[in-house]
Amino acid sequence: MNAQIKTGGSSDSNGTNNDGGSKSDVMLKKGPWTATEDAMLTEYVRTHGKRNWNAVQKNTGLARCGKSCRLRWTNHLRPNLKKGAFSPEEERTIIELHAKMGNKWARMATQLPGRTDNEIKNYWNTRVKRRQRQGLPLYPPDIQPLYSQHHHRYSQPPPPPTSASPTTASASACFSFQTPIMSLHTSTIPASLHPLRPPPQDFFYNPYSAATTPLPLNSPSGSTLPPPPPPPISPLPSPHSQPPFPTLPLFDYPAATADYEFFHSNKRFKHDGSQSNNSSSSFMLPFSHVQSYSNRVTLDLDFDSGSFFPLKTEQDDGLLDDMLQEAQALAAGGNGGGNKEMPKEMNGASATQHDQEEEEEEEEDYSRLINDDGPTTSMGMAVNEWCNDTGGSSDRQPSVATDNVNHLALDHMHQIASLFPVDHSSPDSSVRSWHNL
DNA sequence: AATTTTTACAACCGCCAATGG
DNA sequence: ACCATTGGCGGTTGTAAAAAT
Numbered sequence: 001m002n003a004q005i006k007t008g009g010s011s012d013s014n015g016t017n018n019d020g021g022s023k024s025d026v027m028l029k030k031g032p033w034t035a036t037e038d039a040m041l042t043e044y045v046r047t048h049g050k051r052n053w054n055a056v057q058k059n060t061g062l063a064r065c066g067k068s069c070r071l072r073w074t075n076h077l078r079p080n081l082k083k084g085a086f087s088p089e090e091e092r093t094i095i096e097l098h099a100k101m102g103n104k105w106a107r108m109a110t111q112l113p114g115r116t117d118n119e120i121k122n123y124w125n126t127r128v129k130r131r132q133r134q135g136l137p138l139y140p141p142d143i144q145p146l147y148s149q150h151h152h153r154y155s156q157p158p159p160p161p162t163s164a165s166p167t168t169a170s171a172s173a174c175f176s177f178q179t180p181i182m183s184l185h186t187s188t189i190p191a192s193l194h195p196l197r198p199p200p201q202d203f204f205y206n207p208y209s210a211a212t213t214p215l216p217l218n219s220p221s222g223s224t225l226p227p228p229p230p231p232p233i234s235p236l237p238s239p240h241s242q243p244p245f246p247t248l249p250l251f252d253y254p255a256a257t258a259d260y261e262f263f264h265s266n267k268r269f270k271h272d273g274s275q276s277n278n279s280s281s282s283f284m285l286p287f288s289h290v291q292s293y294s295n296r297v298t299l300d301l302d303f304d305s306g307s308f309f310p311l312k313t314e315q316d317d318g319l320l321d322d323m324l325q326e327a328q329a330l331a332a333g334g335n336g337g338g339n340k341e342m343p344k345e346m347n348g349a350s351a352t353q354h355d356q357e358e359e360e361e362e363e364e365d366y367s368r369l370i371n372d373d374g375p376t377t378s379m380g381m382a383v384n385e386w387c388n389d390t391g392g393s394s395d396r397q398p399s400v401a402t403d404n405v406n407h408l409a410l411d412h413m414h415q416i417a418s419l420f421p422v423d424h425s426s427p428d429s430s431v432r433s434w435h436n437l
Numbered sequence: 438a439a440t441t442t443t444t445a446c447a448a449c450c451g452c453c454a455a456t457g458g
Numbered sequence: 459a460c461c462a463t464t465g466g467c468g469g470t471t472g473t474a475a476a477a478a479t
Contacts, residue, residue: 103469106466125469
């Protein structure tokens with residue numbers, strides 16, 4: 001248990017931690033707050049206001065130091081606090097704010113009403129760990145960090161390019177060094193990418209060959225950006241997704257990380273119905289084979305940029321064909337080989353052709369799909385974003401930076417994309433790919 | 438089903454700046 | 459000017475729960 005009784009002596013070097021009680025012999029409590037303590041503190045603030053935190057112990061007998069009281073009030077008891085997971089919009093805001101100001105949690109909190117600096121800090125630190133483990137850049141391509149990496153502690157200078165063990169790699173070294181944009185002056189960075197705009201011609205590249213042909217993730221063709229230095233370290237290997245090579249290359253995007261990024265960016269996101277707003281921020285193709293497809297074909301999908309490409313790894317022609325056939329059946333009005341159409345609230349289409357019973361069944365089945373974890377989401381998003389990026393047409397072939405792309409998969413994706421034309425009249429880009437379903 | 442790993446969260450720590458006597 | 463106090467901020471840690479194996 002971490003709830004402890006501690007002497008009044010402060011661990012704070014200047015004694016500020018327990019000033020209210022350090023001169024007395026009151027045993028100050030540490031650890032989680034109880035409801036009773038919360039009530040006492042709330043009552044104190046009600047009667048005395050938010051000041052003289054060290055007086056709380058004197059006035060109420062609450063065996064907590066002033067600092068702890070202030071923190072408890074600020075982070076948990078004060079009114080108008082938002083609880084629960086960050087919304088996708090809030091997450092985006094945090095990333096943008098961090099790009100602007102770095103680890104200025106308190107300042108960031110002023111831009112997020114109802115959120116505390118502690119929440120934001122925790123979110124960001126979790127994100128850092130996650131992106132580090134996945135080998136993903138800290139920022140999406142369309143967000144440029146404007147602050148110097150050396151202004152905060154995630155920016156330790158990278159270790160010398162020796163045979164450093166991957167396990168010794170810090171997040172700072174990983175991101176600041178391996179992501180070219182992180183180490184650049186913003187004046188050299190070209191116009192940012194927009195998630196719903198087609199990426200530059202050479203945006204697509206193969207991370208598995210990036211170590212030898214470094215193509216900056218955010219750098220359009222012709223950029224004067226210097227190539228990143230040799231990788232001094234590798235991202236921390238995940239015990240659950242060992243790479244097919246001894247050390248991960250630059251910008252490694254493990255398969256299906258986009259699912260993880262999206263749905264696991266906050267574990268509680270998908271568990272809290274009141275917080276979840278999946279229908280407006282994501283969508284999935286109800287293909288029965290997509291999961292196995294995605295398991296067999298490495299897809300590089302950057303959720304933030306909405307771009308993806310399939311890599312040449314393990315191919316399974318049967319799965320590819322199955323998926324395409326499902327897409328064709330779906331587009332033709334069928335059920336895609338036993339799968340369900342998009343529910344009306346997601347595809348924006350009229351459901352008048354369905355009777356009540358069918359709708360209920362569909363919704364139930366689709367709920368199952370929504371609640372599924374894993375690459376289903378990735379593929380659905382990939383296809384959708386592909387539709388967005390290509391305008392729903394297979395006319396525009398992406399310029400692929402390497403020859404290590406799974407062209408079979410690419411061709412299938414083009415075909416699938418062509419089956420779902422974009423409805424540009426829809427103000428809601430999240431559903432436009434599905435209007436013709 | 439049991440174990441391990443990851444995640445989210447709460448709380449603490451140490452430093453620093455502002456304030457007031 | 460000096461010093462003690464207070465409040466604030468950012469970094470770190472411990473833990474329960476969830477997820478993965």
